[in-house]
Each structure stands twice: as structure tokens, then as C-alpha cells.
Amino acid sequence: MVRYLIVTDRKGISSYQLAKELGITQKSSWFMGHRIRKACKNNDAILSGIIEMDETYIGGKEKNKHQHKKTQGTQGRSTKTKTPVVGMRSRDGMLVAAKMDKVNSVNIQTMIDNHTDTNVTLCTDEATIYKGIEGYKQLMVNHSGW
Missing domain, CATH: 1.10.10 (Arc Repressor Mutant, subunit A)
Incomplete structure (x- = not known):
């Protein structure tokens, strides 16, 4: 708020x-x-240590829009009308967030390379976009395992 x-x-x-x-x-x-x-x-910060990383999609749900403003083919968890944002946060409180046109392994790798030290540990979920990350120690969390 x-x-x-x-x-x-x-x-x-x-x-x-x-x-x-x-x-x-x-x-x-x-x-x-x-x-x-x-x-x-400071969105040009260089993060170090243990870094938590996740993506989100910002934008309202289609079911909450008036009928004439709804986009066809966007039922359920569609991201067609939403803006993707990726954030990285180090344990010391530094934060880097960026709007991305497309969330994929190449863009994620570029963001990590530009904003992290070479000696970091990445904590991510098991999304496929994080599986192609190279050159960093990585810990993955299974959110659906509970």
C-alpha cells in the first residue's frame, strides 16, 4: 500500500x-x-551472497474487467495482457527489479550477469526459465511439494 x-x-x-x-x-x-x-x-546495484529471484505478472484479472474490455483467449492464468517483472533480492536487502518484454532463459541470464557478483548463490523456483542458467550455484525450491 x-x-x-x-x-x-x-x-x-x-x-x-x-x-x-x-x-x-x-x-x-x-x-x-x-x-x-x-x-x-539504485537499479544498477551489484548483488552478492545469497540472491532470491522470482518473476511475477502485473495486471488485472480478465474476469474483473467489463465485457467490452476483455481480451479474447485470456481465460485462466493467461499472461497475454500482463506485464512481466523479474526481481532479485540479496539477503542484505539490496533489490533489483526489471520489466521484461519476454521472460525467458536468455533474458534472465543477461539480468543475472549484469547485476550479480560472480560468486553468488541463486535461490529460485523450479520454473523452466531458471533451468538454463549457467555459471552460478543454484538452489531450487519446489512450491508444489507441500
Whole structure:
């Protein structure tokens, strides 16, 4: 919620207004706002150590749209009308996120090469896009194994 309020306000949002919107103290809203702005600031960071990586698709569900705005052939978990975003986060709190035109092994490998140290451990899920990654130690999590 805080990130949404910060990034959608055209001229920025003050800590006083943020505190009022969220029902928290001005001091807390100032602290959160600075943390979020700091995380958004440096997308050229070089991550090191253990890095967690995942992808998401941003955009509303087709069933929530008006009939005339729905796209044909997008039932279920379709990603045709959604924007893919890939994020990497190191355990020390550094974050790199990028919008991608297409999420595939080549684009993922490029992102990893550009934003990580050579001596990192990647933690990913078992998606096929992560199986082609070369040159890094990799740990995979099976989300459906529970």
C-alpha cells in the first residue's frame, strides 16, 4: 500500500500525507518512504551472497474487467495482457527489479550477469526459465511439494 501511494502520486507524497492515509505516525511514514525510495533508486546495484529471484505478472484479472474490455483467449492464468517483472533480492536487502518484454532463459541470464557478483548463490523456483542458467550455484525450491 505504501509503495503504491508513493509511486502513483504525480508530485510525490509528503510523510504527513502518507501518515494520514495509513493511520500511522509521521515518523514511521517518513522512515518507510525513505526506505522505499532508496530501494527504487539504485537499479544498477551489484548483488552478492545469497540472491532470491522470482518473476511475477502485473495486471488485472480478465474476469474483473467489463465485457467490452476483455481480451479474447485470456481465460485462466493467461499472461497475454500482463506485464512481466523479474526481481532479485540479496539477503542484505539490496533489490533489483526489471520489466521484461519476454521472460525467458536468455533474458534472465543477461539480468543475472549484469547485476550479480560472480560468486553468488541463486535461490529460485523450479520454473523452466531458471533451468538454463549457467555459471552460478543454484538452489531450487519446489512450491508444489507441500
